[in-house]
Amino acid sequence: MSPNASRKVVKSVALFEATKGVIVLLAGFGLLSLLHQDLRVLASALVGHLHLDPTRHYASGFIEAAAHTTDARLWLIAIIGFVYAAFRFVEAYGLWFCRTWAEWLALVSGGIYLPLEVYELIQRVTWMRASALLANLVVVVAIALVLWRNKQAAKMTQR
Secondary structure (H helix, E strand, O other), X not given: XXXXXXXXXXXXXXXXXXXXXXXXXXXXXXXXXXXXOOHHHHHHHHHHHOOOOOOOHHHHHHHHHHHOOOHHHHHHHHHHHHHHHHHHHHHHHHHHOOOHHHHHHHHHHHHHHHHHHHHHHHHOOOHHHXXXXXXXXXXXXXXXXXXXXXXXXXXXXXX
């Protein structure tokens, strides 16, 4: 892999990580927009809008979970989301500027999810689970190749 190709790979991963950060950030703000609202009514309306049977297991469980969600829990989930988004933005920044620490961070943070994603896919194959595993695997392999290429280039310059 050439240095130019490595930079393109790393910048692509940076954009991918930044996009994940933006999505989680928007979801956090979406949760905060639900503060002081009757979530049971909103959940029931959503189930009805999707033409789902509210007496079925998943739909009724969703409505019941919404009914027991407090403002404090919404805040907690939103704050966790904001921290996660900040982590992704820091990682994306480091990757965009080709920082080695960010490449290692991307490798480790992506690699941590692989066993769980494989387990989930074994439990039940869905296109969403397969896509998540494939995307994460591509990122981990690409970053590993970049790190390996950088190590090889460093060895060559030392000689």
